Amino acid sequence: MNSGNRPKQRSTLRLNEPELTLLRRGDSPDPRLVELVRLLARRAAQEAFEEQTKELRTTRS
Template sequence: MTDYEKERLLFEKYLEEFREKYPQPELTLTSRGNPDPRLVELVRLLARKAAREYLESEKKARSADSSKPM
């Protein structure tokens, strides 16, 4: 038996144990046209937070650059 075959069998064993332990997914994926509204809201919140953090870091960088003597 090759290493690849051994790894595949081990993976299949882990996958089988995982499916037995967690038979139902917590979150069901839907088609592209109908995303889970909770995920949409989460993505919006994360995007807003990331944008605020980016703008804040840019402001700090600019103020630091403008206060440096030339």
Template structure:
């Protein structure tokens, strides 16, 4: 194949993607992690609450 006549588009077609950084910047906890922990805690609390409500229901006769 002759690639000499083909324009070089590879560098122009690259999309600028955000870089994933796991390095903390600044003091304190990462706000994304805090939000994730809150979400998981709410989910766990909801599941425990629902299980407790199932146990408290009197059996229907």
């Protein structure tokens, strides 16, 4: 086994570093959560709109 590759492999693994930090930095909200809330709100609004237009179509018929 070649021991010359071992330091390179250790630097790429980095098992001690977290992949995702949930700590807040500063007073501003997490931009990832803000984007998630916008996405969910947009989806809920779209579903509500489609349901309302569906109800209007059935009452007019």
